[in-house]
Amino acid sequence: MPIAYNQRTCYCGQVGPHQAGQSVIVAGWVHNRRDHGGMVFIDLRDREGLVQLKFNPETDPKAHETAGKLRSEFCVCVRGDVALRPQSMINPKMRTGTVEINVHEIDILSASETPRFMVEDEINVNDELRLEYRFLDLRRPTMQKSLITRHRAVKIIRDYFNDQGFIEIETPFLTKSTPEGARDFLVPSRKQPGMFYALPQSPQLFKQLLMMSGFDKYMQIVRCFRDEDSRKDRQPEFTQLDVEMSFVQVDDVLNVAEGYLVRVWKEILGVDVPRPFVRMSYQNAMDDYGIDRPDTRYDLRIKDVTAVCRKTEFKIFTGAIEKGGVVRCIRVPGGADMSQNEIEKADNSLQNILKGIGAGGLPYVKVDVAQPPSAGSSQPGAAVPYALKTGVAKFFSPELTAELCAATGAQAGDALFFAADTIDNVCKYLARLREEVARRRNLIPAGLWNFLWVIDFPLLEHHAEDNRYYAVHHPFTSPMDEDVHLLESDPLKARAKAYDVVVNGVELAGGSIRIHRADVQSKIFKLLSLTPEEAELKFGFLLKALRHGPPPHGGFAMGVDRLVMLLCGLDSLQDTFSFPKTAEGYCPMTVAPSPVDQKQLDELSIRLAPSVKK
RNA sequence: GGGGCCGUAGCUCAAUUGGUUAGAGCGCCGCCCUGUCACGGCGGAGGUUGCGGGUUCGAGCCCCGUCGGCCUCGCCA
Numbered sequence A: 001m002p003i004a005y006n007q008r009t010c011y012c013g014q015v016g017p018h019q020a021g022q023s024v025i026v027a028g029w030v031h032n033r034r035d036h037g038g039m040v041f042i043d044l045r046d047r048e049g050l051v052q053l054k055f056n057p058e059t060d061p062k063a064h065e066t067a068g069k070l071r072s073e074f075c076v077c078v079r080g081d082v083a084l085r086p087q088s089m090i091n092p093k094m095r096t097g098t099v100e101i102n103v104h105e106i107d108i109l110s111a112s113e114t115p116r117f118m119v120e121d122e123i124n125v126n127d128e129l130r131l132e133y134r135f136l137d138l139r140r141p142t143m144q145k146s147l148i149t150r151h152r153a154v155k156i157i158r159d160y161f162n163d164q165g166f167i168e169i170e171t172p173f174l175t176k177s178t179p180e181g182a183r184d185f186l187v188p189s190r191k192q193p194g195m196f197y198a199l200p201q202s203p204q205l206f207k208q209l210l211m212m213s214g215f216d217k218y219m220q221i222v223r224c225f226r227d228e229d230s231r232k233d234r235q236p237e238f239t240q241l242d243v244e245m246s247f248v249q250v251d252d253v254l255n256v257a258e259g260y261l262v263r264v265w266k267e268i269l270g271v272d273v274p275r276p277f278v279r280m281s282y283q284n285a286m287d288d289y290g291i292d293r294p295d296t297r298y299d300l301r302i303k304d305v306t307a308v309c310r311k312t313e314f315k316i317f318t319g320a321i322e323k324g325g326v327v328r329c330i331r332v333p334g335g336a337d338m339s340q341n342e343i344e345k346a347d348n349s350l351q352n353i354l355k356g357i358g359a360g361g362l363p364y365v366k367v368d369v370a371q372p373p374s375a376g377s378s379q380p381g382a383a384v385p386y387a388l389k390t391g392v393a394k395f396f397s398p399e400l401t402a403e404l405c406a407a408t409g410a411q412a413g414d415a416l417f418f419a420a421d422t423i424d425n426v427c428k429y430l431a432r433l434r435e436e437v438a439r440r441r442n443l444i445p446a447g448l449w450n451f452l453w454v455i456d457f458p459l460l461e462h463h464a465e466d467n468r469y470y471a472v473h474h475p476f477t478s479p480m481d482e483d484v485h486l487l488e489s490d491p492l493k494a495r496a497k498a499y500d501v502v503v504n505g506v507e508l509a510g511g512s513i514r515i516h517r518a519d520v521q522s523k524i525f526k527l528l529s530l531t532p533e534e535a536e537l538k539f540g541f542l543l544k545a546l547r548h549g550p551p552p553h554g555g556f557a558m559g560v561d562r563l564v565m566l567l568c569g570l571d572s573l574q575d576t577f578s579f580p581k582t583a584e585g586y587c588p589m590t591v592a593p594s595p596v597d598q599k600q601l602d603e604l605s606i607r608l609a610p611s612v613k614k
Numbered sequence B: 001g002g003g004g005c006c007g008u009a010g011c012u013c014a015a016u017u018g019g020u021u022a023g024a025g026c027g028c029c030g031c032c033c034u035g036u037c038a039c040g041g042c043g044g045a046g047g048u049u050g051c052g053g054g055u056u057c058g059a060g061c062c063c064c065g066u067c068g069g070c071c072u073c074g075c076c077a
Helices: A061-067 A127-132 A141-163 A204-212 A250-269 A282-289 A315-322 A340-345 A350-356 A398-408 A423-440 A518-527 A532-546 A560-568 A598-603
Strands: A023-035 A040-046 A049-055 A075-084 A099-110 A186-188 A196-198 A217-225 A237-246 A278-281 A302-304 A326-332 A364-369 A386-389 A415-421 A451-455 A460-463 A468-471 A498-503 A506-513 A553-559
Touching: A023 A099, A040 A061, A049 A061, A049 A075, A061 A099, A141 A217, A141 A250, A141 A560, A204 A217, A204 A237, A204 A532, A204 A553, A237 A250, A237 A560, A250 A451, A250 A498, A250 A506, A250 A553, A250 A560, A278 A282, A282 A302, A282 A423, A282 A451, A302 A398, A302 A423, A315 A326, A315 A415, A326 A423, A340 A350, A350 A423, A386 A398, A415 A423, A498 A553, A506 A560, A518 A532, A553 A560
Parallel strands: A049 A099, A278 A451
Antiparallel strands: A023 A040, A023 A075, A040 A049, A075 A099, A186 A196, A217 A237, A237 A553, A302 A326, A326 A415, A364 A386, A364 A415, A451 A498, A460 A468, A498 A506, A506 A553
């Protein structure tokens, strides 16, 4: 009689001393086998963990014989008694290490080929192989934890938003291609040859239309698609929590978002996140951190030293300033101990990293205590407290040195790293430098969660290439009421009712209050160089809806994959997906994308370009 | 789309200046072993060096192409 595996009594990882003496049925995969010729030990694994099985040839010869045939990843079911291990045989490294199961009966439910890699957490296997054998990869405890955490976070989303009166509504995947934004994934229409649907980059317009339909609190956990190159923190299809509310101002939306985040951090990590979150203006973030998603766990704030550097004879500084640029710097406390190799020589030196993103170089100085003029003289450093050495020190006179130290708060033993260029480039370089220095010098405190709202984003940005404005957030974002008049006079000065949640330097969510007036929306389209005809063609349905009593509304979207990455402390977004794709958008397991039959192409009226090889 | 690095046993990696029979650890297979938990001991098998072409007396190594992976810039409202 086979063991009734459907009457499994508990998970392997949950067997404990409270069951001592009880008969149990467990099922799982063979993790490890230790065969002593006589006694055989098996670690059996299921989604909750491992438990040690013991096979004794004297008491259970038949089970012991079967145990000898077991190999890695065989799927088995056993019946046995839970026993407390003798004191000296307790394994403190195992959660179930105080007990073991004396097996009386075992069934091999299925055998396994030798796995291509071992199912354990500390593996060193290339990603492609992991993805090809994703079903094995997902057996690893960290991957199980990741997907289970994902489930819990999503469950909390549904509970929380349901409690708050939100309604989950689905929106189409086969929809209309939207201009701007990322590249669309296209789906050809069979019934209308030559026509294409696009997969949604987000349900943005649908959720706004639902507001116009009167569902004043909407949410959805929804797949979004963007056909751009993948990265460690990016996949072509990803999941968003999408939220929209009517009759709200910025604070109302921030409150709802904070409420969820606080709850999920408490329930999953047991961490109390203080509310309300700190708010920082976009301008403040750019000035102090050079980036719109600052990691505030460490200081290293950027200081503007344009005024001081203007007085130097250093062409790199003065040249940049003459062209309308700025000079800014980061003070690294104690940074004088950094080697020349680390700063500018090594392949991965700070300078080379910055050169990699376009910087010309990395001017720097180290701050030292000033030497007295001669050995005999007293009052060392009384007039000039500090002196600079190395790098571009020679361009700073004692007076300028004093000014520089005053402007940056630099003290003896510090290093100052400069960037001189346009404001945009200086921000880009120093933001990167900040991150790199913090990581290398271990300035990032462990266990800290810094939640931050970045607010007061500009509404528009200007691109020189095509000499036109682009929406910073998206074209439906409302300008601030007091800035509406700037749309005529100085559009780049207009601020948006937009906001991002940043956690430890990761942009986790973002949103805005939307335009709910047709005239304002038309004005924005015009600024974005859309003619009324184009606007009608592309967004006619939105403009039509805006003429039928739209409520004021706004919302946000949160990256669920990034959320799970943060909660699990993962450094790869791939590990939060069940079946992710490579950087080329390829799935090694299913071998997708792949060619299709000529018949399918014919039905879609699609002919492949001659350059496409079969 | 641009640039860089990489591809050798099931896995992770070696292989001197282009030179003998391409090695190691882990895994795998066999035998032995009654308290292991990274069990241990002895023995063994396992290779079209991603693929295609070229240079050379000779190519894992050099050159060209191609496929794939990773990093990076661009892109990602």
